[in-house]
Amino acid sequence: MPFGEQPAYLRVAEDLRQQITDGTLPPHTRLPSQATIRARxxxxxxxxxEARKVLMAEGLVEGRSGSGTYVRERPVQRAICRSGYRTLGECSPFRQEQADERVRGTWEGRSDRAEASVAVAERLRIEVAEPVMCTQYVFRVAGEPTMLSTSWEPLRLTGRTPVMLPEQGPLAGRGVVERMAAIDVVVDNMSEEVGARPALAAEARLLGGLAGHPVLVVARTFRAGGVPVETADVVVPADRFRLAYHLPVR
Structure with missing residues (x-):
C-alpha cells in the first residue's frame, strides 16, 4: 500500500462518518446493511x-439485537468543572469532584475493607496487600449518572479512628481535608493525572453507556506534605462530559 493511502475499510468508515456528521444519516437511522455497503x-x-466496527468503536452507531445497526443520538457535551480555587474544607464528596456551585448533585457510596493492589500500593506508598478502606461512589445530576469514583485510604492512618468510614461517623461526607484534620493530619496538596481508556462493562452499566466507549479517568491523590493519605480514580463518560479546569496562577 502506498504511503499515506488508507485501507479500504477506513475509507468506507470515513464516508459513512461524514454522512452521520452532516445529517444525511440522522440519529436512529438504520446504517446501510453489510450487503448494501459491499455493493455501494x-x-x-x-x-x-470492519468499517462498521470502526463506527461502533467511535460510538457513532450501536447494534440492536435482531434489528441491525443504528446511528446513535449524540449527546450534547457538558463540562465538569474542577478548580484550584475550590474550598475543600466542609465539602461533600460530590463537591470534591464537582466544583461548579451552580450544580446540585447527589451521590451514593459504599465503603469496604480491602487489600491494596499493586497500583494502589504504589500510589499510597504502602505495601502490596496492606489494608485499605475502599469507597465507591456513583454521582448524579438531575438523576443522570455523571461519574464514578473509587477511593482508597490506608487503614494504618485512619483505622480505629472516628473518620475510618468516609460516609459514617461525626464527619461523614465532609471530605478528605477536614476528615484528616480531625486526626491531626494536615492535607496541603493534591495532584491529578488525566487519561482515557475504554469503559469497563461494570462502569458502562453504572454510567448508562456501552462497554468499550471512551471514558476519562482522573487519578487523584491527596497528600500531607509528601505522604499520600488518599488516592482515587474518577471515571467520566467522555462522550457526554469534558473536564474544565480553573487553576490559580502564582
Missing part, C-alpha cells in the same frame, strides 16, 4: 464489517 463501495464482506 465495491468492497468485500470483511471490509464492510
Amino acid at each position: 463501495y465495491g468492497v468485500s464482506d470483511t471490509v464492510a464489517l
Whole structure:
C-alpha cells in the first residue's frame, strides 16, 4: 500500500462518518446493511464489517439485537468543572469532584475493607496487600449518572479512628481535608493525572453507556506534605462530559 493511502475499510468508515456528521444519516437511522455497503463501495464482506466496527468503536452507531445497526443520538457535551480555587474544607464528596456551585448533585457510596493492589500500593506508598478502606461512589445530576469514583485510604492512618468510614461517623461526607484534620493530619496538596481508556462493562452499566466507549479517568491523590493519605480514580463518560479546569496562577 502506498504511503499515506488508507485501507479500504477506513475509507468506507470515513464516508459513512461524514454522512452521520452532516445529517444525511440522522440519529436512529438504520446504517446501510453489510450487503448494501459491499455493493455501494465495491468492497468485500470483511471490509464492510470492519468499517462498521470502526463506527461502533467511535460510538457513532450501536447494534440492536435482531434489528441491525443504528446511528446513535449524540449527546450534547457538558463540562465538569474542577478548580484550584475550590474550598475543600466542609465539602461533600460530590463537591470534591464537582466544583461548579451552580450544580446540585447527589451521590451514593459504599465503603469496604480491602487489600491494596499493586497500583494502589504504589500510589499510597504502602505495601502490596496492606489494608485499605475502599469507597465507591456513583454521582448524579438531575438523576443522570455523571461519574464514578473509587477511593482508597490506608487503614494504618485512619483505622480505629472516628473518620475510618468516609460516609459514617461525626464527619461523614465532609471530605478528605477536614476528615484528616480531625486526626491531626494536615492535607496541603493534591495532584491529578488525566487519561482515557475504554469503559469497563461494570462502569458502562453504572454510567448508562456501552462497554468499550471512551471514558476519562482522573487519578487523584491527596497528600500531607509528601505522604499520600488518599488516592482515587474518577471515571467520566467522555462522550457526554469534558473536564474544565480553573487553576490559580502564582
